[in-house]
Amino acid sequence: MKEIVVISGKGGTGKTSITGCFAALAENAVLADCDVDAADLHMLLAPEVIKKTDFISGHEAVVREDDCTSCGICMEKCKFGAIEVNSEGKYRVDPFGCEGCMVCVEVCPVKAIDFPPNHCGEWYFSHTRFGPMVHAKLGVAQENSGKLVSTVRREATLKAKELGRDLLIVDGPPGIGCPVIASITGATLLVVVTEPTISGKHDMKRVLELANHFSIPAYVIVNKWDINPGMTGEIEADVVNAGAHPIGRIPYDRAFTVSQINGRTLVEETTGAVVENITTIWESVCQKLK
């Protein structure tokens, strides 16, 4: 099975709009949204949720106030500054600071710290007009986004095998950290969407370094290329220098916003040059998969 992951480094360059178009153009694919803390692909694909599953991952420390002797050892050993003490000398764990490492549970001399499993969000298996989709929602202010990304990819892969589909199209998160690494490791190829701005160029270079680090071939789309044609040329030269490949340009087009408002992918919304561009890019991506 082949897997395409769409990433960008910088947010807001058009990852999800382009992934939506790929979903519409692909045949026999399973779709996955791995931007689990700000997922948007469902707004274009209107998935009908077939199955919802709780995502339980890691644990959270909770002090039992009645048993706590206020010795302070937990606070001393916590590397994350997540233990607080109030004016009455009562200790508690700040749930937003706690990384679930279990050190406080281990060092508490009277075993007054519980360690219940953490409900971090949920993931969904859904039907869309373009095929099956796996997506997720990370709970508010929750940890473990990387593990939720891994869960989404694993479940999407299993679904594809079960249904005899040979392609996975993944909408990735912005950045280069934990959830991005969890989204791309082992992928067949990356489609990197950038824009012709200094920030877009800077962030794309870091993403291409990451692609090299994991030895995954990367193909770069310059979206809104006509905002700054000179910068577009510079970016494409940088792409080649980084050992990656330019795979097309998409002009700035208000139809992207209009299609979002209408809850449709761009290729369903409009016709003309911008759609032809995207269709050509998709055909090139399919060639690279062979």
Next chain:
Amino acid sequence: MRIAVASGKGGTGKTTVAVALSLAASEPVLYADCDVEEPNGSIFLRPENERTEEVLVEIPEIDEAVCTSCAACARFCQFNALVSLGTPPLVFPELCHSCGGCRIVCPSGAISWKNVSIGEIAIGKSDRGRISVVQGKLNVGSSLAPPVIRQVKTHIPEDSLCVLDCPPGTACPVIESLNGADYVLLVTEPTPFGLHDLKLAVDTVRELSLPFSVVINRCDEGNDGVENYCAGERIHIIARIPHKRSMAEAYSRGGNLFDAIPEMRDLFRDIPRMIERGIAVE
């Protein structure tokens, strides 16, 4: 006062707003770039006389001559950063959160610490010394942004104006950046994606009990969804930035908001005072 600039969705204009606040401030200000995966503030602020420091985290080092292969460390580690198959454990540094648990549970004292670098902090001055710029940068291939963000924040003095440029999303790097902030500006755009992710960001800052208001960027694009949502939720909209092709072009070259729309400078100068007076407190 620490003002954090955040958003659910990426690319809505966080950095544009954070840089504009720093440039317009009528007093010395510290700009802290907490978007350590993709830091962009320095592109627009162009700090000078930068010095750098490494971000080091501690990971376990196993003394194989002392290790009895009991695997207590691997059983304890909540992040699967140590794996033992009847052997001295293998360490996977990129999974380690540096909690120190393995060392505490090792019965034979076989574990010591070694430092590894996961990023860099750059500290410089901009606008003839008035703006201090602190930028965190995660090394490519390292996965853990929060320790880099924590180190950025060690450079913020008490009792001075500080603007924190946060990463996108709502997960741990954002929580780490918002921790200790006095006020949050949530930057969004009036599109369905912008609105959807704004709602997630609002849930997050409410969960953290932080006062906030909203900045709508490219306010004349898209639809009324964000305006209607804010009205319904009684969320104050502190600024509306119009969409101008000149802004997009200035931004593409590393120009700032006031290069394209100079008349917005007064509003951004006044925002810290408006927040202090409580006008924009939810």
